Amino acid sequence: MTDRKQLIREALDCLVNSYAPYSGYNVAAAVLCSSGKIYTGVNVENASYPAGICAERNAISHAVACGEKEIEAIAIVGGANYSASDYCPPCGICRQVMREFCDPKKLAVIFARSETDYKEMTLEQLLPESFGPEMLGK
Known part of the structure; x- marks a missing residue:
């Protein structure tokens, strides 16, 4: 995998x-x-709250719009005032969207505060017993 620090x-x-x-x-x-x-x-909020989108889904949508269909890792950073002050795990909807484009046993999900201060889990750890495309014959 590409260097985690780079991601x-x-x-x-x-x-x-x-x-x-x-x-x-x-x-x-x-x-x-x-x-x-x-x-x-990045996350993009909207005055009509449900119309906003999370950074993770925005990045995945960007990749898909460029022709990608398989993700291997995702790094997520977040906090108040444009700082990466918190470990920022993905919300449930983002976890399900990730599931569409990966092997949950292999996808590295990294929540980071800096290039050297991060936590890493697989999507399977974050979304056990998940529903995926293969359940629909895909």
């Missing part, structure tokens, strides 16, 4: 682009695809 750095670098005027909680994500390419995304 975390990509997420940290785009944190400044987060749009969170309502919660003040900024999040950025970087997704490593099987092609070796990295795609980023």
Whole structure:
């Protein structure tokens, strides 16, 4: 896998682009695809709260829009005031979206405060007994 520090750095670098005027909680994500390419995304809030999107789903959507269909790792950073002050695990919806594009036993999910201060789990650990495409004959 690409260096974890590089993946975390990509997420940290785009944190400044987060749009969170309502919660003040900024999040950025970087997704490593099987092609070796990295795609980023940030949370984008909306005055109509349900219309917002999480950084993880934004990064995955960016990757899919560029033709990617398989992710190997994701780094997530977040906190108030554009800082990566918290370990920021993905929400339930983001976990399910990740599941669509990976092997949950292999996907590395990294929540980081810096390039050297991070936690890592597999998606299977974060979303046990998950429902995936293979259950629909895919």
